[in-house]
Amino acid sequence: MELLAPVEAFFGPAWPLVWSLAKIVAIVLPLMVSVAYLTFAERKVIGYMQVRLGPNRVGPKGLLQPIADALKLMTKEIIVPTGANPFLFVLAPVLSIMPALAAWAVIPFEPDVVLADVNAGLLYVMAITSMGVYGVIIAGWASNSKYAFLGSLRSAAQIVSYEIAMGFALVGVLMMSHSLNLSEIVRRQDGSLGLLSWNWVPLFPMFLVYLISGVAETNRAPFDVAEGESEIVAGFHVEYSGMAFAVFFLAEYANMILVSSLTAIMFLGGWLSPIPGLPSSFLWLLLKVAAVLFCFLWFRATFPRYRYDQIMRLGWKVFIPVTLVWLLVIGGWMQTPLWPW
């Protein structure tokens, strides 16, 4: 902080604002770069899984492909269809990327390295991410198109259903950590057992429920009926082009990274090192997030799309009962002397 003193004096009373903005930029810029390279990683990973090479022409080993894609999307025209509601049509992508970025305010990267260390961090994340569905709904309605509308209805029903299972899985995390603060949740997983003292061991069924619900919440394959290329063309963003379309894409991938980070923080010990003795650091968090993200790509390359009624059945009749039963199990188990954590 001493180094920044002259800068602080220069800005005077506006300093807190400038400093917060600087921190926001320090989070959002790397995030955007990660999103760009996540799309590249997805194409490469799926390529290798399907025994082909993936993009390898732009730049060394195809590494500049995402930059080329971004430039292409930025120079394309944004077409507003006839009969669409222009204001809501433009608002929808903004509404879908806002939650994907705003939720990062409470994500802890290391001890005390967090933009806003709020007590109700977990609730904040749930509230903000639950607003993401508005982008999809409004896009579908404002496009004035049947396919877009069908996609948005499917997506709304799916997101609302899986949020409940997700919320119950998080109740388990709350019981383990006695706190809604995400930094505190990570600190509580610090034990002598290394990776066995993390939440995923006692909460294993909830860990699986959370991971799968995360895939469903982000509308990724095999839960991507909202897009469903073979049935409803591309779902809610079928009428979007150029940068407006790209913003939906950014939001989807930013949401994937967000859900992976939350999984890493709540079930996989955040920045803690898996082996006792090795130092805990931000790099561990990165590794865990990358591992979860790889699962997302792996699912997409492996599983066929769920049928719509099967998705609903899985959410309501399988996941919610599983989490409810496990809540009772954990609650009872914690009261016995056999509780090792």
Added chain:
Amino acid sequence: MSIADAVFYGFAAILLFAGLRVITARNPVHAALYLVLAFVTAAGLWMLLEAEFLAIALVLVYVGAVMVLFLFVVMMLDINLDRMREGYWDWLVPALVVAGIMVVEMAVILAGRYFRVEGLAPPAPKPDGFSNTDALGRLLYVDYVYPFELASVLLLVAIVAAIALTLRARKDSRYVDPAVQVAVRRADRVRLVAMVSEKPAAPAAEGPTS
């Protein structure tokens, strides 16, 4: 005027505008979206009162779930705005009477001797690190645990009753039970028949000879 005051007046203005638009917007979808805006702004006001748990719960429950389902229904309505406008003026007088009665009732309560807002001391600012969640949890699960549980059971009964009243299972819908589907074994579907291999018949004479 402090920053908190400025934020309060800003949010209050937005809230009033959004509330007005909820009842004046002609398109029901727009009205529902203004209602969402009103909820989010109200959550901001609660945040100013240091009630962060309630504020976030408002966004989580009303914005994140209730309004989504609301929009879901409103978007599917086939609305003819002209037909809805029919008879607007005929109903104006009864509506004004009802509204007038409501205003008088509210005035009696709010301006009476039971609701002295101006007589209340402003809430003391909470110390740093005060957790609303802890305080609420203590109230709900320690101090008022029986009334709270009673209310929850009442709600549960209401849910069961509402579902039981509206649930109509179609008799003719064909549905595969996934449990049965998963339990299927090869032996249920494929029958392997053992049979003696037959000798190939003597070469037929009809083919062209090579």
